[in-house]
Amino acid sequence: MNDRTSALEFTDVFKRFGRRVALDGLSMRIPRGITCGLVGSNGAGKTTSIAVATGLLNQNRGTVNILNEGAFDPARHSGRVSMMPQDSDLPLYARVKDILTFYARLQAVPSRQIATEVERVLNWVNLSDRADAPVRTLSHGMRRRIVVAQAFLGSPELVLLDEPMSGLDPREVINIRKLLNRRGDGNTVVISSHNLHELELVCDHVVFIEKGKLVRQDSMDAITGRTQTTIFRLSSCSDPSIEKLRKMLPDAVLEQRKKGTELFCQYSGSTHSVADINRIILGSLLEDGVEILEVRRGQKLESAYISHSE
Amino acid sequence: MMIKCLRDIWTVARHELLDSVRGKRFAVVLLVYIAGTMLACNACISVLHRLENQISETLMLSASSSPGAVTDALMKSKSFQRMIIELVKDREVAMELLSVPPLALIYAGLAFTFTPILIMLSTPSRIAHELASGSARFALVRTTRGAWCTGKFLGQALEIILPLMLSAVGAWAIARIRVPDMADTTVVWALITYGWKVWIYCLAFIGLGLGVSQFCRSVNHATAFGLIIWTGLTVLYHAANHYAGEGLREAWNIVPVLLPAGHRLALWRSDPTRVIPAIVYLVTIAMVYFSIGHIFFRKRNL
Numbered sequence: 001m002n003d004r005t006s007a008l009e010f011t012d013v014f015k016r017f018g019r020r021v022a023l024d025g026l027s028m029r030i031p032r033g034i035t036c037g038l039v040g041s042n043g044a045g046k047t048t049s050i051a052v053a054t055g056l057l058n059q060n061r062g063t064v065n066i067l068n069e070g071a072f073d074p075a076r077h078s079g080r081v082s083m084m085p086q087d088s089d090l091p092l093y094a095r096v097k098d099i100l101t102f103y104a105r106l107q108a109v110p111s112r113q114i115a116t117e118v119e120r121v122l123n124w125v126n127l128s129d130r131a132d133a134p135v136r137t138l139s140h141g142m143r144r145r146i147v148v149a150q151a152f153l154g155s156p157e158l159v160l161l162d163e164p165m166s167g168l169d170p171r172e173v174i175n176i177r178k179l180l181n182r183r184g185d186g187n188t189v190v191i192s193s194h195n196l197h198e199l200e201l202v203c204d205h206v207v208f209i210e211k212g213k214l215v216r217q218d219s220m221d222a223i224t225g226r227t228q229t230t231i232f233r234l235s236s237c238s239d240p241s242i243e244k245l246r247k248m249l250p251d252a253v254l255e256q257r258k259k260g261t262e263l264f265c266q267y268s269g270s271t272h273s274v275a276d277i278n279r280i281i282l283g284s285l286l287e288d289g290v291e292i293l294e295v296r297r298g299q300k301l302e303s304a305y306i307s308h309s310e
Numbered sequence: 311m312m313i314k315c316l317r318d319i320w321t322v323a324r325h326e327l328l329d330s331v332r333g334k335r336f337a338v339v340l341l342v343y344i345a346g347t348m349l350a351c352n353a354c355i356s357v358l359h360r361l362e363n364q365i366s367e368t369l370m371l372s373a374s375s376s377p378g379a380v381t382d383a384l385m386k387s388k389s390f391q392r393m394i395i396e397l398v399k400d401r402e403v404a405m406e407l408l409s410v411p412p413l414a415l416i417y418a419g420l421a422f423t424f425t426p427i428l429i430m431l432s433t434p435s436r437i438a439h440e441l442a443s444g445s446a447r448f449a450l451v452r453t454t455r456g457a458w459c460t461g462k463f464l465g466q467a468l469e470i471i472l473p474l475m476l477s478a479v480g481a482w483a484i485a486r487i488r489v490p491d492m493a494d495t496t497v498v499w500a501l502i503t504y505g506w507k508v509w510i511y512c513l514a515f516i517g518l519g520l521g522v523s524q525f526c527r528s529v530n531h532a533t534a535f536g537l538i539i540w541t542g543l544t545v546l547y548h549a550a551n552h553y554a555g556e557g558l559r560e561a562w563n564i565v566p567v568l569l570p571a572g573h574r575l576a577l578w579r580s581d582p583t584r585v586i587p588a589i590v591y592l593v594t595i596a597m598v599y600f601s602i603g604h605i606f607f608r609k610r611n612l
Contacts, residue, residue, distance in 0.1 A: 054451045056612040074454045075311055083451050088444025093332040098325075105321045106452035108314065134332075150448060 226298025322461020433519025
């Protein structure tokens with residue numbers, strides 16, 4: 001499993017809190033330069049994994065490898081790894097600019113770049129006008145945005161975010177999504193979240209965890225099947241001619257699902273392009289007068305997660 | 311690596327100092343402390359004045375119209391010196407104290423008594439509070455636990471300079487108003503000297519407070535735990551002094567060496583051969599108390 005390109009690697013990690021097992025031999029490998037979603041039910045071990053990765057929790061067994069340089073060590077990884085904890089408050093009496101400057105200093109951002117860096121992350125989260133405000137005067141959502149901002153100070157190589165979207169208004173969710181999509185090349189972002197729709201939009205890799213164990217990890221394309229599956233959602237009174245479509249696409253798997261309201265088409269990317277599939281199927285459906293409600297590539301991450309966790 | 315560690319310690323110390331000073335709690339405690347010192351100094355000057363008059367009568371000196379007017383005469387009189395020696399039970403210390411301006415003695419007495427209480431009420435919560443709120447996590451992925459805690463220690467040590475300095479200024483101001491003759495440069499120098507001695511004494515309590523804080527995750531638990539430990543150490547000190555004796559009871563003599571209070575008397579003195587070992591002991595005690603907490607903290611789950 002060792003690879004020069006891994007950003008975070010867990011090998012048989014076991015973590016117990018009293019009698020409760022939080023991580024039960026978790027092994028996973030997150031490659032560098034990707035945005036990875038950590039998905040699992042409540043208590044699956046997502047937050048524990050992030051805390052173990054950053055050395056805040058000590059594992060009982062197993063090894064953690066950060067940026068291929070062994071276990072997390074602030075002396076070695078300072079400035080290269082950052083995190084956004086789930087339920088942590090910033091010091092309330094500190095001013096926003098001061099607290100970010102403090103973190104940037106600890107992260108060894110060069111002194112002359114600190115002011116620019118603080119301004120940059122505050123601009124990202126649209127809070128540059130509150131730079132001089134004490135943290136206690138900010139709303140809950142604003143504080144969350146500052147917490148997200150601090151994780152990106154100094155452009156670290158590995159950023160671990162625990163529920164970054166929770167408590168944010170829709171406009172800020174879109175803003176954070178843009179921020180995540182703009183991450184630098186070679187930088188890795190790991191996001192633990194229950195918001196699977198958001199993860200689907202920003203992640204290119206997904207790890208499913210349940211009961212402290214790895215269920216599946218793969219690229220988003222492979223998990224949702226979006227490079228080789230197209231789903232056509234149809235109205236309930238539709239009756240598409242499947243046999244005709246099967247003759248037109250002999251190499252593809254065509255099925256009607258959910259009481260005929262979904263036409264599922266699985267194909268090989270080497271024999272058919274997405275454009276071919278759309279042209280053939282949409283043409284046939286329109287010709288038959290079928291009411292098409294939605295065309296989607298692959299299944300939703302939510303559906304993939306449910307099918308894997310059952 | 312070492313430079314980064316030292317830089318982090320200084321960064322955390324500076325932040326800790328600013329963070330402590332910003333809080334309303336600090337402002338309130340500081341004001342109460344300064345006001346308390348000034349009021350106590352004022353009360354002591356009044357008591358001193360009454361004593362002067364009583365002693366003047368006893369020693370057949372002329373009665374003074376203002377406090378401090380016959381203090382020099384009092385202190386130089388053999389009867390008064392015998393009284394002090396009898397009171398302190400240590401001729402050397404008593405003779406040294408007689409040469410110290412009374413205002414500095416009052417200030418140092420108050421500072422030696424109340425600053426540790428102030429520290430034990432505020433310091434144990436410093437790390438526990440950050441663990442409870444989770445804000446420690448933001449810093450601890452950026453620096454080592456050792457550098458963070460040491461920075462906290464340094465920040466607290468710097469913070470305590472402010473009340474010591476301001477209360478000294480307050481005491482001097484009271485003296486300047488009530489006993490103008492007493493508030494000369496000798497007094498200023500004596501206040502500064504005792505101020506830094508109290509600061510050294512306080513380091514042991516900061517070490518104790520932060521040592522306790524590293525064990526706790528709740529502010530209330532940390533404060534209560536700190537006060538219990540402090541009370542326990544005070545009782546232990548008095549028990550050791552009470553039970554120390556010959557034979558097996560000589561073992562009790564070791565106890566004061568391990569406690570801050572065991573070195574307080576030496577700090578009253580001006581003889582460097584007494585003061586320097588006390589300073590070394592107090593700094594070591596501070597480090598030991600702090601390190602006991604840190605041995606647990608550096609491995610604990612956060």
